[in-house]
Amino acid sequence: ESLLVKTKDYELNFIKPCITERKKVLAEVKLRRGFKPEVLCDIMSKSKLAKHTKCSEDLGIARIEWEGKTILVFASGEINIRRADDKEDALKTANFIKDILLGK
Numbered sequence: 001e002s003l004l005v006k007t008k009d010y011e012l013n014f015i016k017p018c019i020t021e022r023k024k025v026l027a028e029v030k031l032r033r034g035f036k037p038e039v040l041c042d043i044m045s046k047s048k049l050a051k052h053t054k055c056s057e058d059l060g061i062a063r064i065e066w067e068g069k070t071i072l073v074f075a076s077g078e079i080n081i082r083r084a085d086d087k088e089d090a091l092k093t094a095n096f097i098k099d100i101l102l103g104k
Helices: 037-045 087-102
Strands: 010-017 025-031 053-056 061-066 069-074 078-084
Touching: 010 087, 025 087, 037 053, 037 061, 037 087, 069 087, 078 087
Parallel strands: none
Antiparallel strands: 010 025, 025 078, 053 061, 061 069, 069 078
């Protein structure tokens, strides 16, 4: 495991082959900040991905099914992107989710 990409808002820690689907990848992203679970769920419920999102304040997790990917957003600021096409798709998705969470 090695740090692949570092920005002012997040670090892309690793990309590895997806377990469930051949030719897809799993990526782990860590935002520089986390969220209170209720804030995470509130942000996601008002976002353009609201209809694709299920959120649990108790667990502090938002699960997004979008463009063939499963994206888990944890209140800790960790984001797991499953079934991305490649590193570029994972980065594009990470930036999209980051912008929603940080209100950009």
